[in-house]
Amino acid sequence: MDGREDAPAIGIDLGTTYSCVAVWKHDRVKIIPNDRGNRTTPSCVAFVDSERFIGDDAKSQGAMNPANTIYDTKRLIGRRFSDSKVQDAMKLWPFKVIQGPADTPKIVVSYKGKQKEFLAEEISSMILVKMKETAESYLGKPVKNAVITVPAYFNDSQRQATKDAGAIAGLNVIRIINEPTAAAIAYGLDNKSDINGKINVLVFDLGGGTFDVSILTITKGDTFQVKAVGGDTHLGGEDFDNRMVEHCDITGNKRALVRLRCACEKAKRILSCNTQTSIDLDCLHEGIDFCMKFSRAKFEELNMGSFNKCIETVEACLRDAKMKKSCVHEVILVGGSSRIPKIQSMLQQLFDMKVLSKSTNPDEAVAYGAAIMADKLSSNSNKSFKDLLLLDVNPLSLGVEIKGELFSVVIPRNTPIPTKKSKTYVTCNDNQSAACTKVYQGERAKSTDNHFLGKFTISGIPPAPKEAIEITECFEIDANGILTVTSQILSTGKTEKLTVVNENGRLSKEEIEKMIEDADKYKQEDQEYKKKADAFNALEDCIYNMKKMEHVIADATKWIEDNQNATVDEIERMKEHLESMCMPKF
Template identity: 65%
Template sequence: MLKLDAAKPNDKFTAGVWDEIVAKVANSGGAEGPAIGIDLGTTHSCVAVWKLGRIEIITNDQGYRTTPSCVAFTDVQRLVGDGAKNQIAKNPANTIFNAKRLIGRRFSEVTVQEDIKLLPFRVTEGPSDVPKVVVNHKGNEHQFSMEEISSMVLGKMKEVAEAYIGESVKNAVITVPAYFNDGQRQATKVAATIAGLNVVRLINEPTAAAVAYAMDNKLGHTGKKNVLVVDLGGGTFDLSVLTIDGVGKFEVKAVAGDTHLGGEDFDNNMVKYCVEDFKKKSNKDLVGNERALGRLKVACEKAKRILSYATEASVELDCLVEGIDFSMKITRAKFEELNMGFFTACIKQLESCLSDANMSKGDVDEVILVGGSTRIPKVQRMLQEFFDGKELCKNINPDEAVAYGAAVMAASLSGRKMVNELMLIDVTPLSLGTEVNGEVMCVVIPRNTPIPTKKTKTFKTGDDNQSSMETKVYQGERTKAADNYLLGSFIVSGIPPAPKGSSKVEDCFEIDENGILIVTSKVVSTGKTKSLTVTNLSGRLSKEEVEKMVKDAEKFKLEDQEYKRKAEAYNDLEDCLYALKNKIKSNDMSPNIMKNM
């Protein structure tokens, strides 16, 4: 629980978090500069800030309020955002997108392997099962982790904010899917560090959207509503049931979702359908043709957007492969048929979320739609039918609401008094526990437990004279420990010799307000302890690697600035020559002189 304007919480762990945050606010005196809110999305990102008494969604250098989460590498420069996306069709092998779907995951995971098959760029296995993208940049081959790619997008959002605010920005509240596990959250924090940002707080995307809804609807302090946030974006699907008490208190009752379900999956199904259609018509297989698949994906995404307001769209590409054109009409009904499995999965998750929150459909006062994919008519229709014809809340911008809420939280943590108080009571999305005899998962903190939290379980030795005990920390809902996500392991030693079952080890699990875990094992008889702060998943980035990436990011930034400086100088020279030519013409100079210009 976080409450800046209330009495100190009594819980020791929570009080420690409270003291740390209040100390930051008290000592800053505004000297640390403004804190921004960033929605780091799968397909698009958005940044907002509290300025002049209100939240401002910041436009980028192209004048857009969202920026593609896309990074491209060419022979002469690196591009981030709109510039990267605009050249994806001609440079698919070196244009990286969807990093959020791979960040914090292992290369060997089934979902990662399935994604790789559909990506036009190369993903390889890095050290310790970490996925890395391989690109050609300035004639050389480079490998980048997902943290580095995400840091480039965050760096872009930082620059966009600094250009608007007019000063350096260091602090940010960054949003993550509610169903992100500990590894994915940590990887996001590492990406922010590489980008030169201090993460004041990680906040779940549906919670941020609920904050935006409360602010936009100016809920009074006596008002109390149960709201369901449906967040269906480009790559992730999140559900959160919250109780909003006035404008300042947000209590999450339950979360559910899928970090691998979103608009990208709908696009991919359309691409598969088009590939099959093209093969039937031309007997040519597009599989493995990166350029053709990249162009087809862009066209399918465009058609999907059209189908949100029209009943039919065309997918047309000249010279798709070997001089053969591709043309196909796709109806909204066909699009819905292709993706009905995903839509049905969303409704099943919704039923589970309400059950975990101990609520019925009738208990929900508002259904808030967030994320671009909630514009799909079939999604809206299925939600409305589930809630027996209830009107859905569409009065907040689905693309901007998450960044808006993050900026509200950033302003609150910076001491801005836009509301009397802001209290967020979030939950942990997945159960946390350890492996016990028989490879069984022993849950210490159940899913949907309010955070911050601290829980302890005691375990007995399994052998005579056992001198040490290994603690393997897992996150997930499966009975067999190995079927869950291994966050890390460590060994506590120094257990005094004793018969089996006589000695005890106490495991304490603590989750902070960012949803990040600390595990401590203590030998009860001696008080000897061993701790694991899951700040670095086994096999992921070390402190030294992160520091190297920070330096590399700065190098890229300087290279980008130098390229921009040269480009501007070249343009200035061209303008000067053009002006000189016009002046010569106006003075009726000799044709021979004009010819030599």
């Protein structure tokens, strides 16, 4: 391959608990293992006095450094500090989260003796850098372009924040696609020879922190039309772990809670294969050992509320798609938590004991599909997927606030995207000179009960009685699911677009550029620390080897004393042995 050729675009599944990176190479998808040889990497970043760890190294020291080991940032990204789900999650995290400007959550850590504050986008970008470097090590060249996946139920702010994280990591994010859609693409490619006409598939994606359901129609294995989506961006395996932790009833010690949570996660995995296990931890709290037997039945009892919610979401998604469950040909399981036997049993019962599809690896399917889409969109693609067509939908209704704090929908949920829709409104007051457009996303009748995306003002409205001037609100969603809103005064033609500013929870261009500079600085610091550590290790090895040589020389001197009658060949062999022991060490 020409060394000047750009590296292929990669697909990244940026998960709540684990992330995965893949690439299309040699006519197949390659899931790229990290430097530990693992095909998935913990979505975890840790700060210690002298350096920063990402991935497996960060997770492995979490119990010793709980306040500075950061995980779950996917549950913070694109959210506000005052969000009730953020407040609930904060009670369970051992690290500190504070309210930043414009109600943004900021993560506080101690690093190199100083207190540092990071946005969720920055921590996520560090994980993306790890995935980028993993791919670069495998491909042997710098990676620029990537497709990153997000939960189907991510709102506009969360999608844009994920894209910002990619930019901070030095990636050109060529597309944001929904995780269950990516998994469906993986399934479609793997089973293309078996798909002659159309089949309807339901993707059940239950991961570590998020839950998605998508219903798609796949035509001939290369056209994917999303019919409906549903889900919860705050429901997943970590919630099941937390209920186990609460049941164990240990409080007040962060280090103990981290150890217990890790043990509960391990027990949860074991219970997917066995009906009983035990949690045993030496000196867990105040020098007291902890031991508790845990049955699969108890685990199911603790989490039955969440399991029922999953099934209710599937039923709602079927209604939104206007599809009978008998019309679903395949139910595809994605995400590590989809392995839980009770969930599989409940799904089978819902679909009249249909055999669930497990042909795709639930931990890797999303990255697999993202890599296919990355090759499809890449400028240096080999056009393996020139016929691949993806028709997605927007997950939540989008609209504006009108008089009385009512929510007026412009683009209904499950509308195919990309799309562009408009609605015309009239002025509310006599001689009104300006109008404020407040944009929301959600399904509630009252505007403020929905997710606020931003606001902007259009001025220069000509004097006129109320309701005499018409203003059109145009909503446009691109292929990434990202929204642009334009207001236009019809009588004058004047327009104004939604301006993304700090108060809307978005990062400005200047903030992103500063974070890119900071990311480079941290990377350089990590490299300098590694160089220094390697140099010290080399020096210690040298000293150790020199100490070993003292024994070699002493042994050789004694050999001379004891072997005065040795032959010339024996003496020369001893000399060669001595040189072989000593010379390579310098």
